[in-house]
Amino acid sequence: MKELFQHTAITDGVVVRVAVNFLPEQSRIEAGKWFWVYHIRIENESDHTIQLMTRHWRITDGRGMVNLVEGDGVVGEQPVLHPGEAHDYVSGCPLTTSHGSMEGHYTFVRQDGTELLAAIPFFPLAAPPNAESRGSQAEGRGSEP
Template identity: 60%
Template sequence: MDRFFGHSATTQGITVRVAVSFLPDRSRADNARWFWSYHIRIENHSDQAVQLLTRHWVITDGRGGVHQVDGEGVVGEQPVIQPGKAHDYVSGCPLNTPTGRMEGVYRMLRDDGQMIAVEIPRFPLVAPAVAD
């Protein structure tokens, strides 16, 4: 696995890889706002094309508060991923705590008409400690 992507999960031949980065320039600890970007790579190792139709995210902050996000596609697209190909995108997540985590599910339609739920691996959101 590419070392850049620290988290991965595979469901029915579809591998979802995640790399996460804390963005200090978009974060304000004095306003209880921390921000991360995450880079997702979806690889199709199956023998059929798949179309990513919807996403479901479960975002948990450092106090255990849970926020769920549902929507169509990813960053305005519902990509079709051919066998042996991949789709990459980058998005972001703000939290009101310096730690948390994200995980979720993509709903994808295979060429044979079967709808599958593809796991998005859990990944931590951790702001680096700030020295006093």
């Protein structure tokens, strides 16, 4: 399954893997709305039990505009990962340009109370070159998100 993930970062035994895909059926290209879905797997290869407390994202669009997003946990959860365990989640990112990027870090707390900042690898958000024509075709079929 690791081969499905295109981007990986490892920080002190915490492995963060990312797979990202453009979703033309969720995009409204003619209205300047582009949408990507990303799947993240967090693997605890350390010797410590850790809990994910917060997420910190730097999202950059194709014009260089940066949006910083911070919040508790991921998709409403603050998972506890024992050594050897993994946590997967899926989320999405809308942009008003056909390309951009995401990167960031998670804040974890170890069982002993110390903090760990684990890197989320940089990954590009890029619509395929033919996305505009595919988006128009999807819109013409009357598809709904």
